Amino acid sequence: MNDFTQGFVKALELLVTLDPEVMEITGRTLAIALSSCVISTILCLPLGSLIHFKQFFGKRALLNVIQTFYSIPTVVVGLVVFIFFSRIGPLGVFNLMFTPTIMVIGQVILISPIVLGLVIAALSGVDKGIFETALSLGASHVRATFQVMSEARYAILSAVIMGFGRAISEVGLALMVGGNIRGFTRVITTAISLETSKGDVELSMALGIILIFIALLVNIVFNRLQQR
Amino acid sequence: MALIETVNISQKYDDREVLKNINLKIDKAEVFTLIGPTGAGKTTLIRILDLLESPCSGRFLFDGVDVISSRANQLEARRRMSYVQQRPLVFAMDVFDNVACGLRWRHMKSTATKRKTEEALELVGMTAYINRNARTLSGGETQRVAIARALVTEPEVLFLDEPTANMDPISTAKIEEVLAHIINEQRIAIIMTTHNMSQGQRMASKLGVLINGELLQTGSVNDIFNVPTSREVAEFVGIENILQGEVAEADNELASIRVDGETVRAISNYAVGGKVYLLIRPETIVFSLSHEAGSARNVFKCKVNQINTIGSVVRIEVECGFNLLGVITTEAARDLNISIGKEIYASFKATAVHVIPRW
Ligand SMILES: Nc1ncnc2c1ncn2[C@@H]1O[C@H](COP(=O)(O)OP(=O)(O)OP(=O)(O)O)[C@@H](O)[C@H]1O
Ligand SMILES: [Mg+2]
Numbered sequence: 001m002n003d004f005t006q007g008f009v010k011a012l013e014l015l016v017t018l019d020p021e022v023m024e025i026t027g028r029t030l031a032i033a034l035s036s037c038v039i040s041t042i043l044c045l046p047l048g049s050l051i052h053f054k055q056f057f058g059k060r061a062l063l064n065v066i067q068t069f070y071s072i073p074t075v076v077v078g079l080v081v082f083i084f085f086s087r088i089g090p091l092g093v094f095n096l097m098f099t100p101t102i103m104v105i106g107q108v109i110l111i112s113p114i115v116l117g118l119v120i121a122a123l124s125g126v127d128k129g130i131f132e133t134a135l136s137l138g139a140s141h142v143r144a145t146f147q148v149m150s151e152a153r154y155a156i157l158s159a160v161i162m163g164f165g166r167a168i169s170e171v172g173l174a175l176m177v178g179g180n181i182r183g184f185t186r187v188i189t190t191a192i193s194l195e196t197s198k199g200d201v202e203l204s205m206a207l208g209i210i211l212i213f214i215a216l217l218v219n220i221v222f223n224r225l226q227q228r
Numbered sequence: 229m230a231l232i233e234t235v236n237i238s239q240k241y242d243d244r245e246v247l248k249n250i251n252l253k254i255d256k257a258e259v260f261t262l263i264g265p266t267g268a269g270k271t272t273l274i275r276i277l278d279l280l281e282s283p284c285s286g287r288f289l290f291d292g293v294d295v296i297s298s299r300a301n302q303l304e305a306r307r308r309m310s311y312v313q314q315r316p317l318v319f320a321m322d323v324f325d326n327v328a329c330g331l332r333w334r335h336m337k338s339t340a341t342k343r344k345t346e347e348a349l350e351l352v353g354m355t356a357y358i359n360r361n362a363r364t365l366s367g368g369e370t371q372r373v374a375i376a377r378a379l380v381t382e383p384e385v386l387f388l389d390e391p392t393a394n395m396d397p398i399s400t401a402k403i404e405e406v407l408a409h410i411i412n413e414q415r416i417a418i419i420m421t422t423h424n425m426s427q428g429q430r431m432a433s434k435l436g437v438l439i440n441g442e443l444l445q446t447g448s449v450n451d452i453f454n455v456p457t458s459r460e461v462a463e464f465v466g467i468e469n470i471l472q473g474e475v476a477e478a479d480n481e482l483a484s485i486r487v488d489g490e491t492v493r494a495i496s497n498y499a500v501g502g503k504v505y506l507l508i509r510p511e512t513i514v515f516s517l518s519h520e521a522g523s524a525r526n527v528f529k530c531k532v533n534q535i536n537t538i539g540s541v542v543r544i545e546v547e548c549g550f551n552l553l554g555v556i557t558t559e560a561a562r563d564l565n566i567s568i569g570k571e572i573y574a575s576f577k578a579t580a581v582h583v584i585p586r587w
Binding site for chain 2: 127129130132133134135136137138139140141143147150151
């Protein structure tokens with residue numbers, strides 16, 4: 001217990017003094033999660049619109065598959081990415097293993113089903129007449145699609161925030177493909193996981209507090225949006 | 229060349245035909261009103277004309293161009309039209325942006341957009357709501373915004389689906405005035421639907437009656453209301469006396485037609501033996517206590533079966549071999565001292581009887 005209190009005090013010290021290592025890890029964590037989130041959104045908005053607006057054979061099945069992948073284990077994504085990008089894998093030539101880039105790629109794969117599924121749900125929540133109203137007011141099909149997205153903006157933002165939450169809090173994938181290399185691929189979750197096992201409790205605690213703080217912030221924004 | 233021309237347009241929803249071989253021609257600056265009962269297919273037809281849905285068969289020429297096949301043509305054509313839907317939807321933006329977006333999508337400069345948008349809102353009396361979130365508007369306010377955003381793009385064709393259905397009489401009059409102004413000022417074609425017969429009569433240069441997916445009759449207001457060509461149209465426009473008969477004698481234009489054993493004299497060209505319907509507007513029937521023919525060729529002794537007073541008029545149903553419905557003023561009813569079972573005389577002119585064929 002004494003250890004714990006000591007650790008906590010030390011952790012607060014690290015936070016208040018803006019300890020360089022803590023700040024560096026936090027910065028990288030945010031950068032990687034935000035990149036994944038932005039890339040996933042850029043992919044999922046058009047793809048989601050396409051799936052939503054087009055009628056095609058197997059649409060229901062596809063939606064079911066997407067929903068199933070909401071809860072895909074992070075380590076499974078890690079495994080798949082590893083198989084593809086390891087030196088002997090088909091994409092091994094890019095030499096991306098244990099870099100921030102591969103972590104972003106993994107996270108994009110991890111969160112895209114959630115973002116995609118929720119984007120489609122968001123678009124489905126908009127009255128079908130909005131699209132036609134836009135068309136009849138002279139919008140092109142693309143423009144009318146944007147109008148529907150704009151009507152669904154809060155729900156779409158919720159989708160993105162959900163994706164961000166999953167990206168920033170996962171550890172299995174980051175560890176497997178990032179490798180927790182100090183000063184290079186170490187992020188909050190991998191640091192906590194490994195530093196704790198090595199006995200560096202203060203750093204872990206400081207980072208844990210930051211992670212909870214970020215989660216809190218995300219939650220507040222998320223709730224605000226849902227109240228609209 | 230007609231601005232809008234449809235050739236045998238049909239539409240089906242899961243095997244149910246909702247439009248059957250619609251042939252329409254509408255010119256620039258024509259005001260065409262579609263009337264017809266609920267579910268007749270009026271909205272469906274307008275949606276096809278606004279290129280929001282494709283018919284299952286038929287051709288649609290807009291300004292001479294076939295617009296069903298090509299999407300590029302459709303966008304271009306649609307930008308020359310405006311559509312005020314039966315239940316208009318507004319975007320989750322303020323009223324100004326709702327009206328302005330049509331102009332923005334046509335790449336109009338922002339100063340011109342602002343000026344035109346403000347003018348359009350002024351026209352429909354919605355200036356005070358310019359910054360309001362459009363989603364918070366009432367039904368009638370929403371409809372006025374929908375009319376403003378339809379007019380702001382200065383379309384060549386304006387589709388109005390029940391444009392004043394959500395409005396009180398004063399707002400309705402105001403909107404009709406706005407539309408009348410536009411009809412006078414701009415050479416715009418208007419295609420509207422209405423359940424409000426008097427609105428149809430006031431505004432239209434041409435009427436079309438759509439019943440059960442079929443365009444049964446098009447013509448002037450007078451044609452439709454006084455010279456319907458089918459029983460369905462006659463019923464729909466409120467000709468309440470529809471008698472079945474057979475031509476017994478034809479003498480030049482004046483014919484004797486047997487109806488339930490009685491003889492009705494009417495103007496008709498149908499040959500002896502022809503099966504016909506006789507259409508008689510209730511207000512053309514005159515009731516009296518004695519057999520005073522006057523100029524009326526048809527005089528029947530009859531018994532009063534039913535009396536309904538509605539406001540200042542009295543509707544009486546009488547039986548004279550066949551049933552007749554008449555409408556008289558309350559004063560006339562008082563003078564006749566009318567009561568159920570009483571025997572009176574019903575008379576109407578031969579020219580008041582409109583004869584159409586019965587298949
Ligand atoms: N998308 C659809 N799927 C199936 N049936 C439809 C669809 N749209 C319209 N209908 C049916 O087609 C028929 C014509 O509908 P429409 O809306 O054109 O009638 P309307 O003449 O406009 O009626 P109202 O005067 O009540 O507005 C109706 O029976 C309606 O139920
Ligand atoms: Mg309708």
